[in-house]
Structure formats: structure tokens, C-alpha cells
Amino acid sequence: MKFFIDTANLAQIREAAELGVLDGVTTNPSLMAKEGIRGREAIDQHYKTICEIVDGDISAEVLSINKDEIIEEGKKLAAIHPNIVVKVPMVKDGIKAIRWFTDNGIRTNCTLIFSAGQAILAAKAGASYVSPFIGRIDDTGWDGMELIGQISNIFSIQGYKTEILAASIRTSNHIVRAAELGADVCTCPLESILGLLKHPLTDLGLAKFLEDAKKM
Numbered sequence: 001m002k003f004f005i006d007t008a009n010l011a012q013i014r015e016a017a018e019l020g021v022l023d024g025v026t027t028n029p030s031l032m033a034k035e036g037i038r039g040r041e042a043i044d045q046h047y048k049t050i051c052e053i054v055d056g057d058i059s060a061e062v063l064s065i066n067k068d069e070i071i072e073e074g075k076k077l078a079a080i081h082p083n084i085v086v087k088v089p090m091v092k093d094g095i096k097a098i099r100w101f102t103d104n105g106i107r108t109n110c111t112l113i114f115s116a117g118q119a120i121l122a123a124k125a126g127a128s129y130v131s132p133f134i135g136r137i138d139d140t141g142w143d144g145m146e147l148i149g150q151i152s153n154i155f156s157i158q159g160y161k162t163e164i165l166a167a168s169i170r171t172s173n174h175i176v177r178a179a180e181l182g183a184d185v186c187t188c189p190l191e192s193i194l195g196l197l198k199h200p201l202t203d204l205g206l207a208k209f210l211e212d213a214k215k216m
Contacts, residue, residue, distance in 0.1 A: 001179045004057075004187035006167070008035045008046065012190045013053055019193070024056035026109070026131075026167065026187040028087070029063060044080055051081035059109045059129075059187075061087035070097035078106045085109050085128055090118050095125045102126030109165065119151045123162040129185065134178070135168035144168070145177045152182030172196050 002023035005016045008031040016022040027050070032038070037046050047060050058081070062073040070093060074086040086101060087109045088094045098108045102125060109129040110122035114137060119130045132151060137144030151164055166178040169188035172195030178186045 001183055002056075002185040003193060004059075004165070004185055005190055005193065006031070006169070006187040007189065008032045008037060008050075010049065010053070013050060016190050016193060017054055021193070022054060022056070023185070024058060024083075024187075025050050025054055026059040026087070026165075028061045028111075044076075047077070047080050047084065051083045054083075056083060057085045057107070057128075058083050059085045059087040059111075061111065062089075065089060065091050065093060067093035067096045067100075070094060071100055074101055074106060074108075087111050087131075088127075090114075090122065095121055098122060098125040098127050111167070114147075116147065116150045116154055119162075119164075120154065120158075123155065123158075123160040127162050129163045129165040131165045131167040131187075133168035134166055134174055135170040137168075138170070145174070145181055148178055148183050149181040156182070172198075 003021050004024040004026050005013055005022060006026045008027045013025060032043055037043055051058050060077045062070050064070045064073050070088060077086050078084050085107045088098055090110055090112045098110060101108045107128040109131055110127040111131045113119050113130050113132045122130045132147050134144030148166055163184035165185040165187060166183040167187050169175060169186055169192055172192050175186050175192060
């Protein structure tokens with residue numbers, strides 16, 4: 001399973017890259033605004049900088065919901081760098097735009113997936129990735145991981161090449177469960193990735209090793 005970091009913070013992206021396990025980055029307008037990045041020119045430059053840090057797929061989100069506008073915006077994003085994957089919302093015009101992008105050699109990530117039916121439509125349109133939002137499903141009282149397993153099973157049966165990108169990851173356990181259930185990618189905050197390092201028995205064992213080393 002590939003690891004993407006879900007942020008627009010360059011320091012966090014660099015730290016994740018230094019771990020040696022980072023495969024890509026996902027961003028969105030909210031994450032850009034959180035970093036104080038506003039305006040088309042500034043946003044495009046920020047994407048370019050991210051692409052220079054990470055040698056992997058970088059999802060760059062369109063701000064439009066009309067097919068023609070999505071296509072025009074997506075073409076400009078894809079032109080920033082070969083690693084850019086155009087992030088398109090799960091709406092009817094978004095599916096139409098994904099088909100156009102697929103037919104014209106532009107890779108896409110269909111975002112805001114909350115059902116297997118939506119994932120099937122995106123895969124049929126040729127999306128490179130589908131992004132089920134696990135945490136937001138959990139917030140409604142349902143188990144978002146069940147959707148990962150369902151989509152994984154359907155894609156396997158149908159032979160879809162679209163990759164499942166588990167998004168809205170809230171905990172390190174979400175990452176482990178996503179891997180168990182067949183997600184191709186997880187995208188999450190840096191703290192969730194670093195959380196995989198932690199276990200109390202590791203801490204106890206290391207403390208004992210260090211204590212014994214002082215006696216040598």
C-alpha cells in the first residue's frame with residue numbers, strides 16, 4: 001500500500017519524505033487556505049514546489065463543478081508538472097470530465113466518494129484513483145472501512161484498474177485496517193503515519209536495552 005500525506009504544509013511534506021516511505025501528496029482548497037495560500041498563481045506555484053519535493057503523484061483539486069470549467073482548470077493543473085493528478089469531485093459533470101481526461105491522457109482522482117456505486121461510476125469513467133472518505137463516514141455512525149472492503153472486492157471481481165485511495169484517515173489504526181481491506185493507497189496527516197512507530201512495549205524494550213548498555 002502506498003502512503004500519501006494529506007496536507008499543503010511544506011515542512012510536514014519534507015518530514016514525511018525524509019522517512020523514506022512517502023509515495024505522494026493529496027491537497028485541497030481547505031488545506032491550501034490553512035497555509036495562507038490564496039490566488040491561482042500562488043496555488044499553482046505551491047503545487048510546483050510540492051512536486052519538486054516528492055517524486056510521486058500529487059493530487060491537485062479543481063474548484064469547479066461544471067464539466068467545461070473542470071476540464072479547462074484540469075488542463076492547467078496537469079500542465080504544472082507530470083506528477084500532477086487532477087482531483088475531481090464526485091458529481092455528474094465531474095464524471096463527464098473524468099471521461100474526457102481519461103480519453104486525453106490526463107490522470108484523475110475522483111474525490112468525495114461515499115458509496116460503492118459512486119466508486120463504480122468513477123472507475124467506469126477511467127479515474128486513476130477513487131477517494132472514499134473513511135473518517136467522514138465514521139462520523140455518521142457507519143464503519144467507513146466496510147466501504148473500503150466493498151470497493152476492493154468489486155474492483156477485483158470486475159477487473160477495474162482504478163486504485164482505491166483511502167482518504168479522511170483519522171488514526172494509525174485506520175491505516176492498518178485500510179491495508180488489510182485492500183486499499184492501494186492511504187492519505188493521511190503526518191501524525192497518523194508517525195503513530196505507526198509507537199508501541200508501549202517498544203518503548204519499554206528500548207529503555208531496558210539502554211539501561212543495560214550503560215552497565216557494559
